[in-house]
Amino acid sequence: IDNSINGSIYVYSSNIDGNTFSGSKLDTRYSFVYNNEVSSTNVYSYSDIQKYVTYNGCTLDLGYYDYRYSRMLSSALYNIQFNNCSFPRFASDVKDSNFINCGPITVESGRAARESYICTGNYWGDINTVEIKSKGEGQNLSFITDYYEDFNKSRVDYSKYKEVAIENAGYQGE
Numbered sequence: 001i002d003n004s005i006n007g008s009i010y011v012y013s014s015n016i017d018g019n020t021f022s023g024s025k026l027d028t029r030y031s032f033v034y035n036n037e038v039s040s041t042n043v044y045s046y047s048d049i050q051k052y053v054t055y056n057g058c059t060l061d062l063g064y065y066d067y068r069y070s071r072m073l074s075s076a077l078y079n080i081q082f083n084n085c086s087f088p089r090f091a092s093d094v095k096d097s098n099f100i101n102c103g104p105i106t107v108e109s110g111r112a113a114r115e116s117y118i119c120t121g122n123y124w125g126d127i128n129t130v131e132i133k134s135k136g137e138g139q140n141l142s143f144i145t146d147y148y149e150d151f152n153k154s155r156v157d158y159s160k161y162k163e164v165a166i167e168n169a170g171y172q173g174e
Helices: 126-135
Strands: 004-012 015-017 020-029 032-034 042-046 049-051 054-056 059-062 064-066 071-073 076-078 081-083 086-090 093-095 098-100 105-107 116-118 155-157
Touching: 093 116
Parallel strands: 004 020, 015 032, 020 042, 032 049, 042 059, 049 076, 054 081, 059 086, 076 093, 081 098, 086 105, 116 155
Antiparallel strands: 064 071
């Protein structure tokens, strides 16, 4: 609790609470990540539960399908604040969170791995909210790639989206 950690960090099967991370890499697996502020360049989260975390300028790899063992290693995230982040691989549920000035989300597809991801109640940013409202829920979105409702791809449920940022998302302080 209350540590400032800089560098390349690997944390497995731990309770990570109230810390500040920066540096080149933060890799968490099978952990409970609560009330942290993260400015690490690259973030990897596999099979974590996260709540009240703020990510600043990170490239996030959130879960993946482990073909070697035929299992999904996804995380569950709640009340997260993403600021200026990018998502080259996204295979997790994210609820009641803010995506502020974030890049496209690339969903880990392959319906055999997981049929859908629950991403409800999120604020996707002003421009993306305009797109959702103009196209309507249930349509392909330019900021979420690999969204198809067929037998080859996974589906992202982004219903109940918010039109303004959620106030209590992200790092809550000491």
